[in-house]
Amino acid sequence: MQRRFIDYLVISLKGLAMGAADAVPGVSGGTIAFISGIYEELIATISNVNISIFKTLFKKGFKSFWEQLNGNFLLALLSGIIVSFVSFMRLAKYLIENEPVLIWSFFFGLIIASIYFVGKQITKWNISVIAGLLFGSIVAFYISTLPSMATNESSFFLFFAGALAICAMILPGISGSFILVILGAYKTISDALHDFDFKKLIFFVGGAVIGLLSFSHLLKWLFKHYHNLTLAILTGFIFGSLNKVWPWKETLTWHVNSKGLKTPLIDKSVLPFNYEGDNHLLLAILLIIVGFLTIFILEKVGSKKH
Numbered sequence: 001m002q003r004r005f006i007d008y009l010v011i012s013l014k015g016l017a018m019g020a021a022d023a024v025p026g027v028s029g030g031t032i033a034f035i036s037g038i039y040e041e042l043i044a045t046i047s048n049v050n051i052s053i054f055k056t057l058f059k060k061g062f063k064s065f066w067e068q069l070n071g072n073f074l075l076a077l078l079s080g081i082i083v084s085f086v087s088f089m090r091l092a093k094y095l096i097e098n099e100p101v102l103i104w105s106f107f108f109g110l111i112i113a114s115i116y117f118v119g120k121q122i123t124k125w126n127i128s129v130i131a132g133l134l135f136g137s138i139v140a141f142y143i144s145t146l147p148s149m150a151t152n153e154s155s156f157f158l159f160f161a162g163a164l165a166i167c168a169m170i171l172p173g174i175s176g177s178f179i180l181v182i183l184g185a186y187k188t189i190s191d192a193l194h195d196f197d198f199k200k201l202i203f204f205v206g207g208a209v210i211g212l213l214s215f216s217h218l219l220k221w222l223f224k225h226y227h228n229l230t231l232a233i234l235t236g237f238i239f240g241s242l243n244k245v246w247p248w249k250e251t252l253t254w255h256v257n258s259k260g261l262k263t264p265l266i267d268k269s270v271l272p273f274n275y276e277g278d279n280h281l282l283l284a285i286l287l288i289i290v291g292f293l294t295i296f297i298l299e300k301v302g303s304k305k306h
Contacts, residue, residue: 008076014038015080022081022169022176023089024096024107029081031114031172031238035295040223042077043170045070046216089190101275104247105284109291111238111245117295118172119235122228129232136236144178144244155203161185162207167215172234178244247284248275 014036018029033039049069057065066072095103122129161183169176180186185204192200222230246269272279 003072008072011038011073011076012080015077016084017080018077019081019084019086020088020092021107021110023085023092024103024177028169028172028176028238028241030170031110031118033170034172034234035114035117038077039172041070041073043216043219043223045074046170046212047220049213086193089193093190100249101247101278101280101284102287104245105280105287106291107245108242108247109288109293110295111242111291112288113292113295114172114238115235118231118238122231122235124228129228132229132232133236133239136233136238137240138236140237140240141243142240144241155199157183158185158188158200158203159207161189162204163211163214164207166208166211170212170215170219172238243269248272248279250274250276 014032017036018032021032022029030039033042053065053068056068092103161180164183165176165179165185167176168179177186180189188200189204191197192204219230248270249267250270251267272281272284
């Protein structure tokens, strides 16, 4: 695929948006990739990484290997994702702790728009497609209600967490960061990024690479053979995740660590007027609209590229 420098710059910007989304527990970078028109190319590119591509490297040289890998696309996208994820994870942590209503309002707008733009790509509705939509919604809603596990820092656990989280990260609707929260690994990874703890990061990234290469093949196969059903399930995932990003929450139980620090363990969604504290209602509504328009713009950019 022939692309100009400006095309790769746009892909990097989409990567920045994906990384920012993946840094927030509750929002999926896969949703951003889907809306911005690069999702199926991303899945196809990742699934093409196998033994044959390395045979190309040794037999035909680096140039042929890089072209078969779709290397320019991956480099542009991953550079945006990594820069954004590492930097935004710190900002997201601060906003979630200090301005939760505002940051969740913005992402609630993102999710609402995503439901529409992913769902409209379903070309044929039937009983199985509707069942897939309901299945995805129920599964995502159930995951959003799960309490967090205790923090675990073992190497094997971090490898497993990386493999599971990356699968969620490339699924529209299910947040990889939220999976890390449920597993009790989010704080461990955010602290490792902050402290440059390379041992923990290597095990986590190793798991992520294995999980990504394995899961991408399944997704590619599903899109090829069950396109509408797959889209319906993904739309359901996004719809079911709305509960997680609802801006106004009431904490039911807390987790207290060994240092006495309290973090929410189980919460439930409440109406803005029942929210304890400043509900920021007008500003929240504005941010929901901004989030919706952000996805609208990304979708327009993605559709132009196609």
